[in-house]
Amino acid sequence: xxxxxxxxxxxxxxxxxxxxxxxxxxxxxxxxxxxxxxxxxxxxxxxxxxxxxxxxxxxxxxxxxxxxxxxxxxxxxxxxxxxxxxxxxxxxxxxxxxxxxxxxxxxxxxxxxxxxxxxxxxxxxxxxxxxxxxxxxxxxxxxxxxxxxxxxxxxxxxxxxxxxxxxxxxxxxxxxxxxxxxxxxxxxxxxxxxxxxxx
Amino acid sequence: xxxxxxxxxxxxxxxxxxxxxxxxxxxxxxxxxxxxxxxxxxxxxxxxxxxxxxxxxxxxxxxxxxxxxxxxxxxxxxxxxxxxxxxxxxxxxxxxxxxxxxxxxxxxxxxxxxxxxxxxxxxxxxxxxxxxxxxxxxxxxxxxxxxxxxxxxxxxxxxxxxxxxxxxxxxxxxxxxxxxxxxxxxxxxxxxxxxxxxx
Ligand SMILES: [Zn+2]
Ligand SMILES: [Zn+2]
Numbered sequence: 001x002x003x004x005x006x007x008x009x010x011x012x013x014x015x016x017x018x019x020x021x022x023x024x025x026x027x028x029x030x031x032x033x034x035x036x037x038x039x040x041x042x043x044x045x046x047x048x049x050x051x052x053x054x055x056x057x058x059x060x061x062x063x064x065x066x067x068x069x070x071x072x073x074x075x076x077x078x079x080x081x082x083x084x085x086x087x088x089x090x091x092x093x094x095x096x097x098x099x100x101x102x103x104x105x106x107x108x109x110x111x112x113x114x115x116x117x118x119x120x121x122x123x124x125x126x127x128x129x130x131x132x133x134x135x136x137x138x139x140x141x142x143x144x145x146x147x148x149x150x151x152x153x154x155x156x157x158x159x160x161x162x163x164x165x166x167x168x169x170x171x172x173x174x175x176x177x178x179x180x181x182x183x184x185x186x187x188x189x190x191x192x193x194x195x196x197x198x199x
Numbered sequence: 200x201x202x203x204x205x206x207x208x209x210x211x212x213x214x215x216x217x218x219x220x221x222x223x224x225x226x227x228x229x230x231x232x233x234x235x236x237x238x239x240x241x242x243x244x245x246x247x248x249x250x251x252x253x254x255x256x257x258x259x260x261x262x263x264x265x266x267x268x269x270x271x272x273x274x275x276x277x278x279x280x281x282x283x284x285x286x287x288x289x290x291x292x293x294x295x296x297x298x299x300x301x302x303x304x305x306x307x308x309x310x311x312x313x314x315x316x317x318x319x320x321x322x323x324x325x326x327x328x329x330x331x332x333x334x335x336x337x338x339x340x341x342x343x344x345x346x347x348x349x350x351x352x353x354x355x356x357x358x359x360x361x362x363x364x365x366x367x368x369x370x371x372x373x374x375x376x377x378x379x380x381x382x383x384x385x386x387x388x389x390x391x392x393x394x395x396x397x398x
Contacts, residue, residue, distance in 0.1 A: 013245035046212035047243035
């Protein structure tokens, strides 16, 4: 037994969504058909508009349908700070911290085994952006993974001697966790990076 | 900070999918935009086609774009058996068991508090379907919930004395579980419905 062809096509298409397997896709397809066809049509329209209309900000390379995204076009932000991240979701995460400087969004991280060198992830554009600006500090906020570290090191080396501070986000124990659940590497970083209390 | 308008619209639209909250919708939207725009366009197309093209089988009332679904039009199935379920996903579940009779798909279950009486869930059409057929047995496979039980009872009473067997799927302990994790009501049903072993 199987679903009718149109339903089967919809189930297959839903499986391209991250985290959606066969069972979830079935439930999604049938629930839309049974309970919310107008919502399904709205989603269809939103997908088509976004897939065709969203490009990249010319300045920070985050996803945006405007030539300049709303972060780059905001004149109240701090032009002395540039935060370099691996992707658009990271911009969102850093914004939540209250950071109000500028951003540059790489296309992921260096990954020589996959053939992804500096050009593939946008490092030449990053260097151009930095030349064109007047940044006092470049914050390297790539992911705390082996690849993210290597990418941060590569960028730091490319910028050495250009007169701006190069900083890396701190590694340490996450807030609210229990020490015994923290992995050894993280704990070692947290110890090495210990700071004086009471000022 | 926020995403650009088109991305925001896409995130909002994705949240109509069952089980998809704000964070999941963000990840879905950005992943499609960053990595699979052609997949996103295929999903857009599949949604539009299905929402507009899928109707209901005239005979069993399951979702189908044909007047007769592939289960109803299959002449090799057993015309003596009719299995009554609450929705199209249940048809799929029952098919997995090897059942090869006919189906009738209600629109959910009786729910007087929500104003859903026999007409709202398609019981008149079920009775017509039964009149038009020559069923020896009607298997009531509504959900093992209070509402599903009430719906099965209502249908059984409506069909009493019409000469066909009326059966209800068995309640009991699910296969592969541990007895201590089974709730008391289920275990009581399993005890009451105990059957002789060794033939
Ligand atoms: Zn920008
Ligand atoms: Zn049918």
